[in-house]
Amino acid sequence: MATSETHSERTTHGVAHDHAGHDHGDGSLNRLAVSATLHCLTGCLLGEVTGLVIATALGWGDTASIALAVGLAFLFGYVLTSVPLVRAGLTISAIVPIAFATDTVSITIMELIDNAVMLLVPGAMDSYLDDLLFWGPLLGGFLVAFPFAWWANRYLLARGKGHALVHQYHHH
Numbered sequence: 001m002a003t004s005e006t007h008s009e010r011t012t013h014g015v016a017h018d019h020a021g022h023d024h025g026d027g028s029l030n031r032l033a034v035s036a037t038l039h040c041l042t043g044c045l046l047g048e049v050t051g052l053v054i055a056t057a058l059g060w061g062d063t064a065s066i067a068l069a070v071g072l073a074f075l076f077g078y079v080l081t082s083v084p085l086v087r088a089g090l091t092i093s094a095i096v097p098i099a100f101a102t103d104t105v106s107i108t109i110m111e112l113i114d115n116a117v118m119l120l121v122p123g124a125m126d127s128y129l130d131d132l133l134f135w136g137p138l139l140g141g142f143l144v145a146f147p148f149a150w151w152a153n154r155y156l157l158a159r160g161k162g163h164a165l166v167h168q169y170h171h172h
Helices: 026-057 062-087 092-120 132-158 164-171
Strands: none
Touching: 026 062, 026 092, 026 132, 062 092, 062 164, 092 132, 092 164, 132 164
């Protein structure tokens, strides 16, 4: 059941209470899951493109390119999650476990599916950054991955996990 309470009414001593799956309707939970998944997509896309640009410039092969791109996708995702936590005054020792718990599942889903699409499309891994054969499978892979990551994010949010751990800090 949806409520009309404001953020400040849900907040006690600066900490928002988790209402995912309780006071919010499915529409609100779905919107939070979309937001979490778009966050994941942003980190993955930034990391993938940065990694592939670096790997291409260095003339690396497919395995090294994928490893760098995936590593940077996780790094960018964790950094994006950490920004509101830093602004809220949390220490690094508090931020790291929250970032891992928030993003690991959805980034893993995004990366597995996106890289599988890139590997399955003939010529995609050998294409260049100015080629549609690079961008089509890359973006298509993220489109294929989106509903799976969304479902995982929604599942976690409904249980007070995943992005529910960081959502409260977006208002600081």
